[in-house]
Amino acid sequence: MTKLYEPAQIGAIPVKNRIAMAPLTRNRSPHAVPNDLNVEYYRQRAGAGLIITEATPVSHQGQGYADVPGLYLPESLAGWKKVTDAVHEAGGRIVVQMWHVGRISHTSLQPDGGQPVAPSAITAKSKTFIYDESGAGQFVPTSEPRALELSEIPGIVEDYRKAARAAIDAGFDGVEVHAANGYLIDQFLRNGTNKRTDAYGGSIENRTRFLKEVLDAVTAEIGAERTGIRISPVTPANDASDSDPQPLFTRVVEILAGYDLAYVHVIEGATGGDRAFSQGAKAFDWAALRAAYQKAGGKAAWMVNNGYDKALAEKVVDNGEADLVAFGRPFIANPDLVERLKSGAPLNKPDQATFYGGGATGYTDYPVMENENA
Numbered sequence: 001m002t003k004l005y006e007p008a009q010i011g012a013i014p015v016k017n018r019i020a021m022a023p024l025t026r027n028r029s030p031h032a033v034p035n036d037l038n039v040e041y042y043r044q045r046a047g048a049g050l051i052i053t054e055a056t057p058v059s060h061q062g063q064g065y066a067d068v069p070g071l072y073l074p075e076s077l078a079g080w081k082k083v084t085d086a087v088h089e090a091g092g093r094i095v096v097q098m099w100h101v102g103r104i105s106h107t108s109l110q111p112d113g114g115q116p117v118a119p120s121a122i123t124a125k126s127k128t129f130i131y132d133e134s135g136a137g138q139f140v141p142t143s144e145p146r147a148l149e150l151s152e153i154p155g156i157v158e159d160y161r162k163a164a165r166a167a168i169d170a171g172f173d174g175v176e177v178h179a180a181n182g183y184l185i186d187q188f189l190r191n192g193t194n195k196r197t198d199a200y201g202g203s204i205e206n207r208t209r210f211l212k213e214v215l216d217a218v219t220a221e222i223g224a225e226r227t228g229i230r231i232s233p234v235t236p237a238n239d240a241s242d243s244d245p246q247p248l249f250t251r252v253v254e255i256l257a258g259y260d261l262a263y264v265h266v267i268e269g270a271t272g273g274d275r276a277f278s279q280g281a282k283a284f285d286w287a288a289l290r291a292a293y294q295k296a297g298g299k300a301a302w303m304v305n306n307g308y309d310k311a312l313a314e315k316v317v318d319n320g321e322a323d324l325v326a327f328g329r330p331f332i333a334n335p336d337l338v339e340r341l342k343s344g345a346p347l348n349k350p351d352q353a354t355f356y357g358g359g360a361t362g363y364t365d366y367p368v369m370e371n372e373n374a
Contacts, residue, residue: 002314005342008049008323010301011225011262013093013173015049015324018317019338020265022305022328023052023097023176023230025065027129027137027357032063032070034079039086040364044335046092049324052176052228052265053083055099055183058163059156060111062184064101065129066137067357071098071163077170084171095174095228096167098160098218102184103145103193104238106130110143117152118145119188119210120195124239126182129356137357150198153210156184161217164227174226174262177218181271182238185211186231189248192241204251211252215259224260228303232267233289234279244280250292257298264293265303265326272328275307287321310341336368345369 005017029038045051057063057070070076080096087094103118106128110116127139148156160177167175179185187193188210194201200209219227232240233249242248256264268286270277278284290302304316305326313325331337333350340347354362 002318004314004317004325005338008301010050010324011174011227011260012223013050013095013226013262015093016091017049017338018324019048019313019341020050020052020303020324020326021045021048021331021337022326023055023178024328024332025054025068026355026363027065027067028359028363029069029079030067031075032057032068032073033075034069034083036082037360037364038069038079039082042083042094043086043090044364044368045331045337046087046090047336047338048092048331049338051087051092051094052326053094053096055097055178057099057101059100059159061117061156062100062159063109064105064116064142064183066109066131071096071166072159077166080167080170080172088171093173095176095226096172097176097178097230098163098167099178100156100159100184102187104128104142104183105145106140107143116143116145117148118184119148119193119200121145121147122193122195124182126238131357147196150200153200153213157210157213157217160214161221164218164222168222168226174228175218175222176228176230176265177214178230179211180230180232180267181235182240185214186240189252190240190242190245192243193239204248207248208252208255212255215256219259219261225262227259227261228263228265228300229256229261230265230267232271234269234277234284235267235271236277236279237271241279246280246282246284246288249289253289253293253298254296256300257293257296261300263301263303263324264298265305268304268306271306290321310344313341332362333366335366339369343369
């Protein structure tokens with residue numbers, strides 16, 4: 001039997017298998033509050049070894065898409081408590097992905113209609129999801145951001161700390177710091193989005209400073225053993241780029257090795273696309289990235305993501321190339337994905353038209369095997 005379906009200990013979190021449900025933005029939490037539909041959605045997927053929730057803003061300023069849940073309102077936390085209780089009752093484990101989108105936002109989503117914030121005032125060639133005056137959902141270009149003042153950065157770090165505490169109080173088993181896919185932490189890391197000339201820009205050491213400050217705050221508040229992190233070294237998602245990602249992310253994982261984290265979640269290639277995609281002059285060396293992490297003393301579980309199927313997932317876990325494998329879109333259409341993979345059963349195909357916004361259709365109505373065979 002492959003190790004993929006065996007239990008493991010991920011920091012302070014025991015998991016019943018090594019399959020994680022990756023974060024999936026679904027835009028079904030109006031006013032940033034998780035509701036009964038969200039409770040059912042996550043409960044259905046409790047067969048995953050670890051559920052990582054959809055990305056969840058740490059503050060109103062951190063929001064970049066309509067109808068995503070938050071971690072900054074009392075009613076949001078009450079809604080999340082219903083979710084975590086349901087997942088735990090179904091035998092699952094769940095962490096929340098903590099999010100600040102930075103420049104990937106729209107003025108209509110920001111406090112008082114203000115500009116989104118970013119390391120530098122560079123508008124992303126990207127889009128975000130909002131509702132128009134008629135209530136119709138649509139993707140629109142992101143708004144022009146403003147560069148953060150030095151004096152504002154400690155307040156955002158504090159937002160992460162408060163959100164981490166709120167998450168644990170709401171019953172989550174831990175948190176995942178979202179440092180991937182061209183959002184705020186990733187914007188600080190990459191030289192394509194960070195043109196600062198102060199202590200947060202220029203050198204790799206300076207560009208990793210914000211990441212370190214966030215991790216210091218979160219791990220001090222809830223413990224490193226309940227903290228994971230997601231990185232995406234070469235993805236072009238949300239207009240993210242770096243001229244030489246290998247040394248940058250080598251340094252990133254060396255920094256991560258200094259914390260006794262629960263896991264490191266790595267998106268290989270272009271998020272949701274080509275696994276072989278790379279940036280810079282050379283192809284990215286994924287084995288070297290993990291080797292650098294281990295050489296620096298890192299012992300957290302290594303979670304891989306992007307384009308994995310049953311055969312590849314089993315192979316990398318059995319070979320020791322990864323400790324966990326995260327699946328995204330397959331979990332949308334297959335609440336019982338773990339059982340389907342384990343038995344070799346066919347997978348339902350997701351309906352892309354229902355990915356963002358809406359109700360139960362394409363969200364909680366996908367069949368599980370026992371119902372299909374009834």
